[in-house]
Amino acid sequence: MSNSKRHHYIPQFLLKNFADDDGLLYVYNKQEDRIIGKKQSPKSIFFENDRNTVTFAGKFDLDNLEQLYSALDGRLAIDVRDVLKNKTVSPEELVSIALLAIMLKWRTPSSDKEFNILKEDITKEDWNL
16 A cells, blocks of 8 residues: 655655745646646645556555655755755766756656556566565
């Protein structure tokens, strides 16, 4: 069974950089050219429940991918914070930012079609579990 529910496709640590002093921000809907409602917490936007939960062999719901994203987000947040604070970037931080960009490509809804094909290939196998 999955441990986490809210799987953010835009990491909360990035969203927090756009928040006001109260930790809230507005969400702009580009397609409708309007701001959506009132200010919101990064925790309550840009997520889907169980987005990164994968069912193996029709038996096991695993959120290992979400756990990996969470661990990487924690590490990447440190590097992004340091770059923003120091206004310089080390080679190691540059690699972190490149990794973040690659991860974001696969986490956003625009990549769902491709990513779902990969998930289906992985989970359709009979793993004899």
